Amino acid sequence: MIRIVLVDDxxxxRTGFRMILERQADIEIVGEAGDGESGLAMIKKLAPDVAxxxxxxxxxxxxELTDRLRRSHSTTRVVILSMIEEAPFPRRLLDAGASGYLSKSCAADELLHAVREVASGRRYLAASIAQQLALERMSATQASPFDALSARELEVALMLASGxxxxxxxxxxxxxxxTVATYKYRLFAKLDVKNEVGLTHLALLHGLLDAGLRGAHAELIART
Incomplete structure (x- = not known):
C-alpha cells in the first residue's frame, strides 16, 4: 500500500487529488495539509511513502519543504505539482530533493503513474519538463543568473516575467x-535589471518563457 500525504493550500x-487517488486499491491518503508548515509537520509525524x-x-x-525533508533525512519521497514548467524551476526542486515533478495540467493517469514510480524508488518527470532540462544541460555554457535567486525570489521573478x-x-x-515588492527589488538587484521589461528580456535570453509568452513579450520589448 502506498501511503500519501497531500499538501496544497x-x-x-486536494479534493480532486483525493478522488483520483483513493479509487486505487494500492493507494491510501493518510493526511492532508493546507500550508507548508503544517504539511512538513504532518509528513514528519506520519512518514508517508509519498507527499x-x-x-x-x-x-x-x-x-523549502522539500529541502527541509531532505536535510532531515526523511524517507518520504516528494512529488511536486506546479503550474510552472520552465527550467530552472524544476531543476531547483530536483536539487532540493524532489523525486517527481508534474504540471497541474497533467492527466489523472500520469499522476497515478508518477506516484507509483516515485514510491518504487525512481524519479518521474513529465515529458515536457524532462525535455527542457535535457536541452538546458546541452546548451548551457555558463551558469544562469537566475541560479543566484532564492526559491521565493525565483517564484516572483517568473511571475513578473510572464506578465x-x-x-x-x-x-x-x-x-x-x-512582501512581493521586497522580493521584486531584491531580485532586480541580484539580476542587475531596472524594471519588468529588463527582467522579461533576461528571462527570454535564458529560455524561461514558453513559446506563447516569448512572442507577446518580444513585441513589448520592441515597443519600449
Whole structure:
C-alpha cells in the first residue's frame, strides 16, 4: 500500500487529488495539509511513502519543504505539482530533493503513474519538463543568473516575467503585496535589471518563457 500525504493550500485541489487517488486499491491518503508548515509537520509525524506538494503555499514554499525533508533525512519521497514548467524551476526542486515533478495540467493517469514510480524508488518527470532540462544541460555554457535567486525570489521573478503584476503575483503566491515588492527589488538587484521589461528580456535570453509568452513579450520589448 502506498501511503500519501497531500499538501496544497486549495481545498478543492486536494479534493480532486483525493478522488483520483483513493479509487486505487494500492493507494491510501493518510493526511492532508493546507500550508507548508503544517504539511512538513504532518509528513514528519506520519512518514508517508509519498507527499504530493504544491509549490506556491502560505508560509514555506514547496521548495523549502522539500529541502527541509531532505536535510532531515526523511524517507518520504516528494512529488511536486506546479503550474510552472520552465527550467530552472524544476531543476531547483530536483536539487532540493524532489523525486517527481508534474504540471497541474497533467492527466489523472500520469499522476497515478508518477506516484507509483516515485514510491518504487525512481524519479518521474513529465515529458515536457524532462525535455527542457535535457536541452538546458546541452546548451548551457555558463551558469544562469537566475541560479543566484532564492526559491521565493525565483517564484516572483517568473511571475513578473510572464506578465503578471505585483498584485497578481501576491495572490498567486499567497504573499502580501509588500512582501512581493521586497522580493521584486531584491531580485532586480541580484539580476542587475531596472524594471519588468529588463527582467522579461533576461528571462527570454535564458529560455524561461514558453513559446506563447516569448512572442507577446518580444513585441513589448520592441515597443519600449
Amino acid at each position: 486549495h481545498a478543492l485541489v 504530493i506538494v504544491d509549490v506556491h503555499m502560505p508560509g514555506i514554499s514547496g521548495v 503578471k503584476d505585483m498584485g497578481e503575483a501576491a495572490l498567486a503566491l499567497n504573499l502580501s503585496g509588500k
